[in-house]
Amino acid sequence: MATIELENVSKGFRGGTPVLDDITLTIEEGEFFILVGPSGCGKSTLLNAIVGLEQLSAGEIRVDGQRVDHLDPKDRDMAMVFQSYALYPHMTVRENIAFPLRLAGLPKAEIASRVAAAAEMLELAAILDQKPARLSGGQRQRVAMGRALVRKPKAFLLDEPLSNLDARLRVQTRSELARLQQRLGATMIYVTHDQTEAMTLGHRVAILNGGRIQQVGAPRELYRNPSNLFVAGFLGSPGMNLIPARIDGAGLVLPIGTIDWKSLPPGFAGRKQAVLVGIRPEHFHRARTDESPPHALRVEARAEWVEWLGAETFVQLGPQVFDLPAGPGGVGELAAGQSSTVTSAAPIVARFDGTEQVAVGSPVRLWVDAEDIYLFDANSGITLSPSPSQRT
């Protein structure tokens, strides 16, 4: 197992925008590291660059301090699981798993015992003599895993390994994968576009967009303290609600109400600027009586639509409640440049407990703790510093 360092890694195709733009990362030994981002963000290209299937335009890749970016894939000693699994269709499961060992020139007895060990770990023993065409999706996925781990490589690279499985199997395989990684103590780099996989599997997560790293950190850190609008909008489902607002003499002025200065973190006094306010759906609380924290934003709204999912209830409050500006400088324009997950027409969504009953069309009284309000620069999308509070 190994530490993998990337330094100023860039990749561009002639006459186009860079696919990877100055990426610097360190993946620690034994770490389950996730690369996540929307499609086309360069995450798969980055993975291919690490394993050697793509050449870099600039930068260095080091494994345990040794430069590898000039090496052929076969000399990097990394194993990869492809999104398509890429099993060799003319070989049986046994031959598929043994293939890397055969290429490495291991003695027959050693190959047999290692294949047997991998087959046992992944419960493949019963299908060792079948060809891939006869296997189910889950079995193929496990064969691909077996072919990767039988070599005991320095690192495992996984490119959306669960995306071809059905929903139930995906959840099951996800936890199996996490246990497997823990048991092997392996360095794993895992590419996905699915934020749930990223949050549940990753020790650390790097969020990519447009070939650049937006933020790297533990899932909790990214969720609680996003460094910019993109990260805030990407994590969480449904996503963070974004409302244009401004800071002026009165405090933080939203279309739906005002929070006075005393509630805002220090550092904003005297400033005047346009901002975007971010509120996560779960931070809306239903006001039953008049009780609420002293520093809170109180809102009266109408339930436009209600989605009851058993354990939780999502209530759409409808954009018109907040009188969002649609013109230039609105959320829409900023969001278009930042992310596909944030759209201007997105209704405001509040998440309640499943026991809450809300009728469509009925008025709802809500409050949001000032501590839970995120502020982003309206132009750059960067989280305004000092952030409302260092959330933990």
Place this chain on the structure above:
Amino acid sequence: MTGRTSARRLGMLGEFAAMLAVVAYALAPLAWIVSLSLKRPGDLNDGRFLPQAVTLENYRAVFNDVQFPAALWNSMGIASMATVVSVVPAAFAAYAIVRLSFPGRRLLLAGALAIAMFPPAAIVGPLFNLWRALGLFDTWLGLVLPYVSLTLPLAIWTLSAYFRTIPRDLDQAARVDGATPFQTLRYVIAPLAAPGLFTAAILVFIFAWNDFLFATALTSTRAARTVPVAIAFFTGSSQFELPTGAIAAASVVVTLPVIGLVVLCQRHIVSGLTAGAVKG
């Protein structure tokens, strides 16, 4: 109900009749030659489709001929050599063309096609002089070389079309698993492209086996003369007799290996060999 069934039956009958007509059209000359080869010399012009009496005399004559057994051996050897020497480099070339991006890739493919369009009659004269000067005249190599040159483009085109159907993920998986580019071709791509390889091999073999032009111009003796030429040089038992029966028998004999080859290879030309490779 019954009307529709009978209409369908009529349609099937029509289809069957059409197929029968095509098969008869294709096989009639062959059947005629087989029939001729089994006739006695005196019956050759009797105008009957079936021989009055079956005799193997013509076949005996063919194999007792001084030329024919040697020619058969030459044909076998030259066609087999041309096949191997053409298909193996074609596989390398096609793999490179399909998987690597290098400058002039399109030009290479276009050039290959241009060579395939070259009329052989235009080069056979110069080759005759050149081969005599180089000592390649009337040798196996002297025929293998032009056959390879003319069939290589065809083989490259066939194989590159086939390699393109193999998912690139498989190459990449093999490379990550520790294979060199050659090992990738040898253990992963070539086995999956087996139908394409056999198709290319059959095409090359048949071209070399059937060629008359080069074989007649570039050979002069038993050392390298192939069957099509040997048949043309057949003489009867007397100079007043046309060796029609023997020619028919020889034609049947030379057709058999080709049919055998195709039947043998057909087993390997099964589609859907890549099923199960990548889709979930």
